[in-house]
Amino acid sequence: MxxxxxxxxxxxxxxxxxxxxxxxxxQVVDADVVAREVVQVGQPALLQIQQQFGDWVILENGELNRRALREYIFQHPDAKKTLENITHPIIRQSIIQQLQTAAxxxxxxxxxxxxxxxxxxxxxxxxxxxxxxxxxxxxxxxxxxxxxxxxxxxxxxxxxxxxxxxxxxxxxxxxxxxxxxxxxxxxxxxxxxxxxxxxxxx
Structure with missing residues (x-):
């Protein structure tokens, strides 16, 4: 492809x-869309983020509290690397799969x-x-x-x-x-x- x-x-x-x-x-594969998909409720990445950062990153409905996490990362640069280590490999794998199946x-x-x-x-x-x-x-x-x-x-x-x-x-x-x-x-x-x-x- x-x-x-x-x-x-x-x-x-x-x-x-x-x-x-x-x-x-x-066909378009959007990395931002993939990044949102991999942290949806029930996805392994969301559980890893919760375990790493704490329950405060999860909203009452079980979804990721994006705003709170984004603000935390801006204030704690080291946390950005921690988050990327969790999400980037999963995002990359999903992107590759979608690219390979494009028609x-x-x-x-x-x-x-x-x-x-x-x-x-x-x-x-x-x-x-x-x-x-x-x-x-x-x-x-x-x-x-x-x-x-x-x-x-x-x-x-x-x-x-x-x-x-x-x-x-x-x-x-x-x-x-x-x-x-x-x-x-x-x-x-x-x-x-x-x-x-x-x-x-x-």
């Missing part, structure tokens, strides 16, 4: 871009931490949805209804924009209307179809 990694910082437009690929008939000509792996978590080992090519930081801040604040400071904190924990640009094979600049974004995605889609076809014929 020919896999395209799709990444970008918070508020960059990853979801808008991946939705466009879905409309072209391309479209190629498949998109959407991940905000594509480069940071080494998920590029699963991809043949990587696409960056690149957005100026002031636009990221504005869009994310409007969308999530949280403070600029909180968004800036999230951005500070992500790989710098310049480093992502250096690592990406393809870059689409999302700083205007959706039509501008789609116009950049269309020729890439055709390229990816060709790459996938060549790989399949080898």
């Amino acid at each position: 020919y896999v395209i990694g799709l990444t970008g910082g918070i508020g960059s437009g990853k979801t808008v871009a991946s939705d466009w690929f879905t409309k072209q008939g391309i 479209s000509p190629y498949v998109i792996l959407v991940s905000p931490l594509l480069f940071e978590t080494g998920q590029t080992h699963l991809t043949q090519r990587n696409l960056l949805i690149d957005t100026p930081e002031h636009l990221q801040l504005h869009r994310a604040t409007q969308r999530d209804q949280i403070s600029h400071q909180h968004i800036q904190t999230i951005m500070s924990h992500q790989m710098p924009r310049e480093e992502k640009q250096q690592r990406a094979d393809d870059i689409v600049v999302n700083d205007g209307e959706l039509a501008h974004l789609y116009a950049q995605l269309e020729p890439l889609h055709q390229q990816y179809l060709n790459y996938a076809k060549k790989t399949a014929s080898m």
